[in-house]
Amino acid sequence: MQLMRKALWMVLPVMLLAGACKKDEENVAPTDDNEAITTATLTLTNKANASDVVTATVENLNTTADFSKATLNLKANTTYSGVVTLLDKTKTPTLDATEEIKEKANEHLFVYTYTATTGAASSLAVTITDEDSNPAPGPYPIGLTTDMKTGAAGTGKLKVVLRHQPNTKNGTATPGSSDLDTDFSVVVQ
Numbered sequence: 391m392q393l394m395r396k397a398l399w400m401v402l403p404v405m406l407l408a409g410a411c412k413k414d415e416e417n418v419a420p421t422d423d424n425e426a427i428t429t430a431t432l433t434l435t436n437k438a439n440a441s442d443v444v445t446a447t448v449e450n451l452n453t454t455a456d457f458s459k460a461t462l463n464l465k466a467n468t469t470y471s472g473v474v475t476l477l478d479k480t481k482t483p484t485l486d487a488t489e490e491i492k493e494k495a496n497e498h499l500f501v502y503t504y505t506a507t508t509g510a511a512s513s514l515a516v517t518i519t520d521e522d523s524n525p526a527p528g529p530y531p532i533g534l535t536t537d538m539k540t541g542a543a544g545t546g547k548l549k550v551v552l553r554h555q556p557n558t559k560n561g562t563a564t565p566g567s568s569d570l571d572t573d574f575s576v577v578v579q
Contacts, residue, residue, distance in 0.1 A: 424554050425487045425569040428452045429477040432462065432550070432574060434470035434538055444470070448572045452480065461575040462548065464514070464540050472516070472536035474500065474550065476570065491534065491552070495522040500533025501551040501563045504576065509544015513578045516548070522559070530561040540578045548574045 428451050436442035444463060449456040464470065476487040491498045502516035516538050518531040533552075550573070555566030 424567060425476070425490060425552070426452070426478045426480060426485075427476045427487050427552070427570050428479040430550065430570060430572055431475045431477075432548075433473045433475065434462065434464070435472075436465070437469045437471055437537075446574050448574065451570070451572060455572065457573075457575070460573070461577060464538075464576065464578050466513075466540055466543050466578050468540050470538045470540075471519075472538050474534055474536075476552070488534065491532075494556075495520075495532050495534075496524050496528075496530075497554060497556040497559060497566075498522075498532060498569070499530065499553045499555060499559060499561070499563065499566075500536075501549075501553060502533065502536065503549040503551075504546055505549070506544055506546040509546075509578065510542050512541040513544035513546060514541070514548065514576055515539045524559060528559075528561070530559055543579050545578070546576045548576050550574065 429447060429449050430451065431445060431447040434444045442465070446460050446462045448460045474488070476491065478485040478487050500518065502518075504514040504516065506513055516536050518533045518536055520532045520535045521529040522532050524530050550570065551563065551568055552570035553563055553566045554569045558565035
């Protein structure tokens, strides 16, 4: 009996030490949070006249959005090269979220949808001109750069949505969540 107690006293510290060294680890999938975006700017350059540049900006997307500078005044029957720039002004210095999207292009997709208010529905057509490096069946479009072709005069709204699609990007807007969802007014004349 005494031998058994002695053996127990020797085993107990070893068990306690072994238990103290073992951590309750949990395999947690890394989170891939959405981008923080406060400012979205579309810059369109007329392909036939590089000095004809149109810029529209939506500010304060994280609070009450300011659309006062968000109108694209475009010429009819013209093709523009488009670039979107996204900023997070809650950071000091301001963070260029566009760079993060470039770095994680395989997880992001811009979706551009034009809805006519007056004039033809074909007053604006958007074609994405950049693509990611996803393997087959990719690559898929990104949408940081575009061609925007205007038709006849008219007005409308251009909805710009940035879809965040880590591990699910398939070239469609369906998977993922939205990092950005805003509208730009369009005037084609």
